[in-house]
Amino acid sequence: MDVLVVNAGSSSLKLRLLDANDELIATGDSLDSLRDMPVPDAVGHRIVHGGVEFVEAVCIDEDVVARLTALVDLAPLHQPKSLEALAAVSRALPNVPAVACFDTAFHARMPESATTYAIPAAWRERFGLRKFGFHGLSHAYAARRAVELGAGPRIVTCHLGAGASLCAVDGGQSVDTTMGFTPLDGLVMATRSGSIDPGLILWLQEHAGLTASGVSSALENESGLLGLAGTADMREVLARDDDDAKLAFAVYIHRLRTGIAAMTAALGGIDALVFTGGVGENAPAVRDAACAGLEYLGVRDDCVYVIEAREDLEIAAETRRTLTTSSR
Numbered sequence: 001m002d003v004l005v006v007n008a009g010s011s012s013l014k015l016r017l018l019d020a021n022d023e024l025i026a027t028g029d030s031l032d033s034l035r036d037m038p039v040p041d042a043v044g045h046r047i048v049h050g051g052v053e054f055v056e057a058v059c060i061d062e063d064v065v066a067r068l069t070a071l072v073d074l075a076p077l078h079q080p081k082s083l084e085a086l087a088a089v090s091r092a093l094p095n096v097p098a099v100a101c102f103d104t105a106f107h108a109r110m111p112e113s114a115t116t117y118a119i120p121a122a123w124r125e126r127f128g129l130r131k132f133g134f135h136g137l138s139h140a141y142a143a144r145r146a147v148e149l150g151a152g153p154r155i156v157t158c159h160l161g162a163g164a165s166l167c168a169v170d171g172g173q174s175v176d177t178t179m180g181f182t183p184l185d186g187l188v189m190a191t192r193s194g195s196i197d198p199g200l201i202l203w204l205q206e207h208a209g210l211t212a213s214g215v216s217s218a219l220e221n222e223s224g225l226l227g228l229a230g231t232a233d234m235r236e237v238l239a240r241d242d243d244d245a246k247l248a249f250a251v252y253i254h255r256l257r258t259g260i261a262a263m264t265a266a267l268g269g270i271d272a273l274v275f276t277g278g279v280g281e282n283a284p285a286v287r288d289a290a291c292a293g294l295e296y297l298g299v300r301d302d303c304v305y306v307i308e309a310r311e312d313l314e315i316a317a318e319t320r321r322t323l324t325t326s327s328r
Helices: 031-036 062-069 079-092 121-127 136-148 198-206 212-221 224-229 234-239 243-267 277-282 284-291 311-326
Strands: 003-008 013-018 024-028 042-047 098-102 154-160 164-170 173-177 272-276 304-306
Touching: 003 079, 003 311, 013 031, 013 311, 024 031, 031 079, 042 079, 042 311, 062 079, 079 098, 098 136, 098 311, 136 154, 136 164, 136 173, 136 272, 136 311, 154 243, 154 277, 164 243, 173 243, 198 212, 224 234, 224 243, 234 243, 234 284, 243 284, 272 277, 272 284, 277 284, 284 304
Parallel strands: 003 042, 042 098, 154 272, 272 304
Antiparallel strands: 003 013, 013 024, 154 164, 164 173
C-alpha cells in the first residue's frame, strides 16, 4: 500500500509518498507538489491533538473532522494547519481513503499519576483537564528505532525542533512527557515559553492589565529563544557570542537537562538517551551541554543516540494498520 504522509507542522508542510516497503517515491513541501506525484492508495495525516476520545489512529470522515475542529483551542499553532492540509488534500484526492494519526495517542495510556493535575475535581471532570502530551509520533519512532539499534527498554527521547518535548518510554510505552494539556508546557522552545509559574500569568492579567488572548499570543509566539535572544533559530544563538545569546542557551540547556533527569526518575533509570528533530540531530553543542553532568544518572557516550526524525514512517505504519483493520 503506497501511503502519502501529510505532516503539517506549525511552520512547515511536508509531503512524503512511501511505497509498501517504506521506500521514498516522492516528496514535496507544498500542496502544489501533489500534481507531480502518483496517486497514492491511502493518505495518512499527522494531527497534533486527539483529545480524550482519539487514542489511536482513525479513518477520517465528516464527523471526525468536526470533532477535531472542536480541539483547535488546545493546539492553536498546529491544529488549524493540520485541518487546512487535511481539507486541501481531501479535495485533491477525494476518492483516496484517509487516516488521522495523532501526536497525543502515544501518551494516552500514561499512568494517572503522570496525567492528573492537582486541581479541583470538578474542573477535571467537567472540562477533561489532564496532561495529554505531544510529539508522540516522533517519540514512538525514535524509541523503537533505538531498541532496533540495541538500546535497552528505558529510554528518554528528546524531540528538539521549533517545538520541543521529552518523553520517558519504558518497553515501548510512554510513561511521562514534558508537554501537558497544551503544547505550550515543558521545555523552552523556538517561540514558546515552556513551563512557567501559573501565578505569573494571573499577575500579568490582574496587575499589568494584559488580556488572556494577549498573554496567550505572547507565550506562544514571542517567547522561548525568540524572547530571550531575539531569534527563534538555535543556529543563530550558537553562532553569536553576546550576553543575550549566552543566556538563551543557558536557559534552554538548564530546562533540557533538568527535564532529562525528571524523565529518568519516572523510569527509575535510563538505558538510552535519544536526540531527534532539527536541533537534536544537528546541534552537537546542545547534545553535549545537555549530557554534561548527567553521568550520575548513567548517561554515557555509549547510551546516547542521534536518530533522524521519521514521523512519516510511524504515520504510514498506523495508516496501513488502521485501514487493514477497518476492512476486516
